[in-house]
Amino acid sequence: MVLRVFNTMSGELEEFKPLKEKQVSLYVCGPTVYDWAHLGHARTYIAFDVIVRWLEFKGYSVFYVQNITDVGHLTADTAEDKIVKRAIERKVEPMQLVDYYMREYFKDLDALDVKRPDISPRATGHLLEMIEAIQSLILKGYAYEVNGNVFFDVSKKDDYGKLSKIKLEEMLEGSRFKVHQDKRNARDFALWKRAALETVLKWWSPWGTGFPGWHIECAIMSMKYLGNQIDIHGGARDLIFPHHENELAQSEAMTGTKPFVKYWLHTGFLKINGEKMAKSSSNYITVRDALKTHSSETIRLFVMSTHYRSEIDYNDKRLKGAETSLNRLYNALEALEDAKKVSVKRGPNEMEQKFSENVEKLREDFVKAMDEDFNTPQALAALFELSKAINKFLDEQKQVNDEIIENVYNSFSGLGKTLGLFQQEKTKEIGEKIVNDLVQLLFDLREELRKKGDYCISDEIRARMKELGLVIEDTAEGPKWKLA
Template identity: 40%
Template sequence: MTIKIYNVLTRQKEAFRPIQEGRVNIYVCGPTVYDYSHIGHAKTYGNFDVIVRYLRYRGYDVLYVQNITDVGHLLDSGEDRILRKARQTQSTPMQIVERYTKLYFDNMDALGVQRPDISPRASGHIPEQIEMIQQLLREEHAYVVNGSVYFDVSSYPEYGKLSGRRVEDQEEGTREAVRSEKNHPADFALWKKAEPEHIMRWNSPWGEGFPGWHIECSAMARKYLGETFDIHGGGIDNIFPHNECEIAQSECAHHGATFANYWMLVGSLTLDGVKMSKSLGNTLTLAEALERWRPEAIRAFILSSHYSNPIDFSDVAVESAEKGWQRIWGAVSLVRNRLHDAPDGEVDADILTWLETYKAAFIEKMDDDFNAPAAIGVLQEMTRKVNSTLAENAALSSGTLTAIDQIYRELGGDVLGIVPDSAEAGSADAEREAGLIRVLIDIRAAARANRDWATSDRIRDRLAELGVTLKDGKDGTTWTVS
């Protein structure tokens, strides 16, 4: 069994073959840290989180690099995003960068997105970028004008191969073309001369300036992953021009060596059917979303559609994903709670057999281009089976319950990140809590036997206030923690 990946570069699903057996080098374009993270970031980085988790689950040694853009990303006006924010808030650019970088990681941590192995910053790699630009100049892929350096797109005939765009087809941007010092409108900046008011500036062979937006990814990918690496990821909205420019720079600097073997681009997220944009005012920050929904619900929603497809964020959509997730979580917590007073015993062979069948089905779905929505479908089917088994057998052995819990931990927890680690059986606190709840359930059972519904309901209501839900079944009362 090999993993198949839809490669945007070839527009085909291909068997994944890493350059080095057992090892995956992956680079994903990270955020520009000039404002709060929004739910679009949650989709892009949440999707790659699951991709990386799965590769690791399948035994690959993954090196995951995701940059932090903290310089060079300009607005329409030609103004640097970070500088503008700094001016607006009367702070320094690096304060802005620190603030939003920290918030980005805080939000991603809260979402359960595992950190990349390396989060290189553009501003920390100016020498590497200058070196690459010098090389491009030396080899006549770039030219200098008035202290700025531009990449000569005509020197790279394959420009456009990722996005399927051809230079001739592009509409010429009027504003830029008019005042441009570029030889051709499609040429892009590698290095920009800093105007006097531009305070983020560095010395270079061409005078004081700052790097263009695209060069950081090429320089940092080369530094940490080598000239050719396995997977390059990002949001589809960066396919042009950003990703295209990265390829051009890197492949020219590397004398034609392929930049990345596989390109995986994540579909965009819309909010209530419309693209989020500051000008429309329909933005939702990740922090706001996390206040309204638990992280697992947001993850379940993000994973409800294939990573490469667009997805529309709405209250109704997240809530229905959350309800679906609750069914899985309900089964998991039931298993874990029953583990507290389950009879000792080995795992039941029949149950282990069908657990393994679901696991194999899950892996088959994920192997096929990381089809998380289909994999969740498998988990849902398994959950139906688990729930009915739980209902039919009041005394499942600890071995069996542990085996069920284990498969949820692996597939739902380690891979998808939607099954939390809580209620760890065996910890002293958890055991005590389970025991205390059990005492209350026993008292309540006695009250119910006396048809003392007031006491019975009081215990249930008070526990509910503490987040413990009691459920009366045929074989007694069970409980879950929300």
């Protein structure tokens, strides 16, 4: 089946054909690490995790780069760096703050079963490349320096605005274009910013001490690791303008290669109380707070129940609905596991053959949905229909042909895993191992205390273990514990 993706550049669904056969280069704009990741961030990163999983399912080798912004993310040309502002509030060094929240961000990704990118470059690790690129843009006439600030001259790019479709008049209306005194034109954007004496994060450059603009960072890091042309560049919808528009303009100006990106993919917002979830408006729920009351797979299912390009409204009712739906899928999976244990080696009967054909049809429906711009709501509909068919069939057939039940199990579990579902069994096994190890540790501690003659505490441990349903027995091989 042909995979089609919605390209923001064209505004249309296009057949997906990567630059190199069976190889996909993917760049997704990562977080500015100055606080906890929230569910709005998780929505985007879960969406691209599903995209990566599906591309791999289709046989593509995906090289995934997601940056870490650790300097230069300002809300406007004259605003304060978000990281520095938060570091001052917390009375810590900016890089202390960055290191801490970067580690916590990756913990959140792991907790959500989101695969880590192949590379997560930090902006501050690529300053030399940024300075060299800015020098190149000046030499080519696309940038100019005034008083230690370097700006990209938008007037030199005739096709500026081709991604966002924003016209000059609309650009000038935005508050972001309250003109910096050194700009030639309001719509020009900063590549390098002069640092004030009190600026904390600053570096040497040919134009004096300063720091890079936010847009040059992603352009340089994406090209360093993926080359002058990228298959997929993604992020949340609010990055289309100005961030991705500016990134596109300077990248194509630098290299002369078009298109810089073959397919632009953007996710819709996650809203809470009718507004976009955002730290800046204190209108958010952190990933770790959400995970206190909901499993990672419940959150994933909640996100995937809406197409990645559409907006999601967050509410507890929908999350509880996702939890109920997830339980239905697991019930079907467990029913298949039980059926495998009592399956029989014989030729399939007519009912089994019809069931197998129905399973294959629903599998094709799932694949067709995912191949149409990663349509997870339709794919999930096929998966739920498959779970219903499984339960109905197994209620009627007590013993099933072993090959058929094995194939159905592999199809059902395999499709779920392409969405990052059906991971809980692994977690359950790990949890059981930890419990067993802790019980053994407690048992060994009791035996050591007995050898030392401390019978009071050892007897207390034995009594408490019995209360927990654990019985200690004396055997020829020595004391052992078992479940009561």
